[in-house]
Amino acid sequence: MKQMKQILEGVYTNSELRKSIVPLFLGDPGLGKTKIIEGFAKEKGVNLVELITSQMSPFEISGIAMPDKELQKMIYYNFDKLESLKDGDILFFDELLNGNPIVLNACLTILEQRRMISGKDLPDILIIAAANPQGMTPITPQIKERFVWYEVKFEEPMWIKYMMDKYQITKTIGAKLAALIKGETFSGKNFYTPRSVDKAVNMLIHNVPTPYQSSILTILSENIKNSFEQEIDLGNGETLMPNEMISWIKLIQLKNKI
Numbered sequence: 001m002k003q004m005k006q007i008l009e010g011v012y013t014n015s016e017l018r019k020s021i022v023p024l025f026l027g028d029p030g031l032g033k034t035k036i037i038e039g040f041a042k043e044k045g046v047n048l049v050e051l052i053t054s055q056m057s058p059f060e061i062s063g064i065a066m067p068d069k070e071l072q073k074m075i076y077y078n079f080d081k082l083e084s085l086k087d088g089d090i091l092f093f094d095e096l097l098n099g100n101p102i103v104l105n106a107c108l109t110i111l112e113q114r115r116m117i118s119g120k121d122l123p124d125i126l127i128i129a130a131a132n133p134q135g136m137t138p139i140t141p142q143i144k145e146r147f148v149w150y151e152v153k154f155e156e157p158m159w160i161k162y163m164m165d166k167y168q169i170t171k172t173i174g175a176k177l178a179a180l181i182k183g184e185t186f187s188g189k190n191f192y193t194p195r196s197v198d199k200a201v202n203m204l205i206h207n208v209p210t211p212y213q214s215s216i217l218t219i220l221s222e223n224i225k226n227s228f229e230q231e232i233d234l235g236n237g238e239t240l241m242p243n244e245m246i247s248w249i250k251l252i253q254l255k256n257k258i
Contacts, residue, residue, distance in 0.1 A: 053095050167205070
């Protein structure tokens with residue numbers, strides 16, 4: 001994941017590479033590929049035009065021909081999102097390999113010639129793509145060859161730090177949650193991806209039932225010393241003394257109430 005930023009920066013800031021290289025980041029869902037790309041565009045202060053390939057028709061990429069009565073010929077109209085691009089912007093094809101092969105073929109002129117089918121040249125932009133290997137559409141070598149493929153892996157230390165900053169989990173809790181992510185086989189319906197585990201932790205903190213409860217709640221129930229400097233009334237005649245042991249999730253829920 002850290003390498004993604006390095007690749008984006010290197011290609012974006014080199015005018016020659018930006019016009020010829022299309023990085024394709026391939027990795028499991030929920031790793032945060034899209035967030036990193038969105039964050040990069042925000043850092044650069046440029047417009048990010050996202051095309052979710054799996055949801056598109058080929059005409060939204062290549063444009064569509066319509067008859068012009070006055071000219072008495074067919075005129076190609078470009079997709080408005082592509083028309084909105086300007087120099088320095090980023091064109092992002094998301095869920096690229098889950099799209100129909102016809103849609104992917106429609107991308108070829110844009111990827112290789114940096115031109116819309118109407119003949120209008122694209123501005124000086126960065127084109128990037130992201131995809132998941134699950135449910136990948138069979139694609140031809142000529143499409144594969146348009147991209148520089150990068151495999152994106154789950155980076156445990158970075159994710160644990162993110163969760164520690166967001167929820168104040170302990171390193172032990174983070175390591176156990178990360179083990180669930182690393183063991184995911186994508187054979188069921190609810191997956192242990194970084195994104196799904198993040199959501200499940202947040203739901204459990206707020207006492208909302210989740211399918212992940214049986215596995216994750218046990219991890220979040222790790223006993224730790226509380227950090228309160230005075231006695232806390234828990235209700236029902238119970239109190240919590242400073243430095244007394246309490247489960248992590250109960251402590252976080254208590255802090256949210258105070």
